[in-house]
Amino acid sequence: MVQQFRITLLPGDGIGPEIMAVAVKILKEIGQQFHLQFSFQEALVGGAAIDATGEPLPAQTLQQCQNSDAVLLAAIGGYKWDTLPRHQRPETGLLGLRAGLKLFANLRPATILPQLIETSSLKPEVVEGVDLMVVRELTGGIYFGQPRGIFAAETGEKRGVNTMAYTEAEVDRIGRVAFETARKRSGRLCSVDKANVLEVSQLWRDRITLLAQEYPDVVLTHLYVDNAAMQLVRWPKQFDTLVTSNLFGDILSDIAAMLTGSIGMLPSASLGAAGPGLFEPVHGSAPDIAGQDKANPLAQVLSAAMMLRHGLNQPEAAAKIEQAVLSVLTQGYRTGDIHSPETTLVGCQAMGDALLQALQTEH
Ligand code: IPM
Ligand code: MG
Numbered sequence: 076m077v078q079q080f081r082i083t084l085l086p087g088d089g090i091g092p093e094i095m096a097v098a099v100k101i102l103k104e105i106g107q108q109f110h111l112q113f114s115f116q117e118a119l120v121g122g123a124a125i126d127a128t129g130e131p132l133p134a135q136t137l138q139q140c141q142n143s144d145a146v147l148l149a150a151i152g153g154y155k156w157d158t159l160p161r162h163q164r165p166e167t168g169l170l171g172l173r174a175g176l177k178l179f180a181n182l183r184p185a186t187i188l189p190q191l192i193e194t195s196s197l198k199p200e201v202v203e204g205v206d207l208m209v210v211r212e213l214t215g216g217i218y219f220g221q222p223r224g225i226f227a228a229e230t231g232e233k234r235g236v237n238t239m240a241y242t243e244a245e246v247d248r249i250g251r252v253a254f255e256t257a258r259k260r261s262g263r264l265c266s267v268d269k270a271n272v273l274e275v276s277q278l279w280r281d282r283i284t285l286l287a288q289e290y291p292d293v294v295l296t297h298l299y300v301d302n303a304a305m306q307l308v309r310w311p312k313q314f315d316t317l318v319t320s321n322l323f324g325d326i327l328s329d330i331a332a333m334l335t336g337s338i339g340m341l342p343s344a345s346l347g348a349a350g351p352g353l354f355e356p357v358h359g360s361a362p363d364i365a366g367q368d369k370a371n372p373l374a375q376v377l378s379a380a381m382m383l384r385h386g387l388n389q390p391e392a393a394a395k396i397e398q399a400v401l402s403v404l405t406q407g408y409r410t411g412d413i414h415s416p417e418t419t420l421v422g423c424q425a426m427g428d429a430l431l432q433a434l435q436t437e438h
Contacts, residue, residue, distance in 0.1 A: 079112045080387055083143040083351075085136070085172075088122040088165060089360025090370035090423075091149030097372035097427035098147065098379045101396060104434050105383070109392040116143070120172065121151025121165035121360075131168025137175045145386035146176070146353045149375055150360035173213050178345035178353055179245070180252040181211040181324065182385070185331035185341060190404040194336030194413045197308065202334050207314045208260060209331055210253040211324025213345055215245045216275075218321045239275045241320065246282040248348070253318035254290040260315050265296045267303040267319035267327065279320065304330060332357050339371030339412045342378035344385045354382040364411075368422035371410040373400055376430060399433040406433075 082102075086095040099115060106113050118136040125131050131151075140146045151165040161167060172178075187195065187205040195202045220238030228234040250266075257264035266283045268276035280297055287295040298306065300323045306313060307330045319327060332338040341357040356374030364370055377400060384393035408429045409418040421429065 077110045077112050081143040082113050082115050083140045083146045084115050084117045085120045085148040087120055087149045087151040088153045089150055089362040089365040091360055093423050094370050094372040094375035095149040098375045100427055101376050102379055105392050120168045122153050122156045131165050132171040143351050145351050145382045148355035152360045153362040177347040179214045180346045181213040182344045183209040183328040185335050187335045191336045205311045205334055208316045209328045210256055210318040212249040212321050215241055216321035241275055243282055246279050250283050250286045254293050257293045257316035263294050263315040265317050267298050267300050267323055269300050337412045339374055341374050342381045344381045352386040354378040369411050370423045371412050372423050372426055399430050402433040403429045
């Protein structure tokens with residue numbers, strides 16, 4: 076039986092369209108092999124949407140995403156839109172998408188592939204074997220807290236305000252995702268906060284500690300965020316699953332990404348309690364290399380694999396894509412961001428072709 080899926084594609088800005096084209100090719104091939112029929116529909120978000128409609132997340136795009144089985148996003152943003160007012164910035168479109176689809180759980184795996192150990196800026200013995208998962212809260216915390224704004228202070232100067240706030244329910248639901256994730260991995264969970272200074276973090280820690288009683292098989296530890304940042308570069312292998320708030324997760328997931336050598340390798344999944352998930356690379360739109368066929372499409376392709384696994388319940392198809400990625404790396408193909416002297420430098424399209432070949436020969 077052929078299974079059908081409606082996928083909304085959001086190529087976005089910069090290198091987005093190039094890497095999305097590769098991911099779509101790969102999905103079409105994998106669809107044939109596994110009897111999955113994808114109907115792809117493109118929509119506008121970010122700078123591309125601003126140029127076409129004046130807003131970064133047109134209502135039609137959100138609606139189309141809500142009506143699909145999964146959303147695959149490439150990247151948004153660029154210098155061109157950096158000076159627009161906040162409500163018109165590409166980033167506001169992405170945040171609106173996360174909020175609009177109620178995607179409170181962001182899974183960001185950082186796995187060092189043996190083929191890429193040398194590309195990390197850390198020593199091989201420090202990064203070899205690193206395999207961790209950052210579970211980032213995505214629709215709360217300081218990104219969305221009220222009040223926010225730039226207000227007139229009594230002194231006559233301006234005063235910028237953002238609010239970091241979490242309710243018990245918000246902590247509990249991300250906590251549950253994290254405990255479940257840790258349980259399926261090695262059973263170790265580290266919760267990251269700033270409970271020595273912030274009340275919001277004290278509540279976070281209290282709730283996560285309480286939740287731990289329901290997961291006796293998971294070993295829970297806590298770290299302050301400054302220490303966690305240090306430990307991530309000192310000895311990353313001590314971590315398996317990390318759970319943290321929106322802002323801390325933003326920062327720590329970039330650090331985790333860099334352990335693996337290139338942010339061009341890392342996928343992510345954003346999930347809600349129900350409805351379609353959003354799958355996107357951790358990296359940005361790289362406007363400096365856009366349109367030059369230089370971008371690394373692997374994070375986008377791996378995001379498509381995460382979509383198959385976490386969004387469409389197709390773990391075998393996902394594993395096959397991940398296998399193909401390992402295979403092209405073993406064959407020595409590298410885009411500029413992960414290139415080293417004894418490997419073969421290829422562009423974005425050629426990397427896609429190599430992946431396709433790997434998928435077809437291992438069929
Ligand atoms: C990320 C990005 C976004 C964030 C930006 C583009 C709004 O840095 O997904 O990590 O801060 O969440
Ligand atoms: Mg970020």
